[in-house]
Amino acid sequence: MKPVPFAVSSIGCIGSFFVLILNSNLIRSLYSTSLKNKYEYQLFTLRFFVDLITAVLNVIYFGATAASFIFNFYLFEYPVLYYWTTFLSSIQVSKFYLAFLISFERFIAVFFPIIFHNYRRRFSNRFAIIIIIVCGIIDDLIYFQVCHVVRKIKCYTIGCSANACYLDYFVLMKLILSWTTTFISLALFFRLFCVNRKYANADFKRTNYMCLADAALSVIFDFFPYLITKFFEEIILSGDGVGPFNSTVRVFQILIDAIIASYLIMSMKPNKVQVLNPLSKTRSVT
DSSP states (O other): OHHHHHHHHHHHHHHHHHHHHHHHHHHHHHSSSGGGGOOHHHHHHHHHHHHHHHHHHHHHHHHHHHHHHHHOOGGGGSSHHHHHHHHHHHHHHHHHHHHHHHHHHEEEEEEEEHHHHHHHGGGGHHHHHHHHHHHHHHHIIIIISSSOOOOSSSSSHHHHHHHHHHHHHHOOOOOOOHHHHHHHHHHHHHHHHHSSSOOOOOOHHHHHHHHHHHHHHHHHHHHHHHHHHHTTTHHHHHHTSSSSHHHHHHHHHHHHHHHHHHHHTTTOOTTSSSEEEESSEEEEEO
């Protein structure tokens, strides 16, 4: 038995279980109130669904990884566990694009509220679903067809099995999405706290707070693990020394994000919601 990798895998499994509970509760809370009909929350609801699916897959992945460190076998010895891990990785890539879409939607809502109010309803959420599914499929195509990654038996993580071609693509894609989302979030932060704070309604502030929290957590939980991985690349990417370190860090990012979203949504009083008229800076209470 390898105690450190087993501990990291167990922490990831426990964290994923709490993510599963929190996101299930978030979805139930949204669908049991009038919030489910508000356009501000629809992409966030999709994000909660993606996080829920990811949590279910993560529980199985971390459980299998923990078992591999107890019984001394390599996770990728079994093709089903290898393809399970690549599928999980594709969903996580789709989540990166979904986070960008949410930030972009919040940007339009904050800086161009009349356009958002008049045209958002014309864009079905099916477009967002199609976009993130296509992005996940493209990630798989790059992994298998463009970079020609082959399964390495003595591995526990995608980073171990992936070659330099895919790792370069992944880092570039993540940096572009992360910094674009961060730039948009900084603009949202300035607008929310310096300009629109007085006139913003509850839904406006709540959804923007969730977007800002997601962006801040992405910077923290992407940047610092990336630095650690660069210094200890061989140990961390193989998974043999510290287990699925980066995957466990991502679980904690999603967990903290879910806790913040739960606090913001549960603090809402559904019988007293402020409504902002985008054509004038007046408020009403319904």
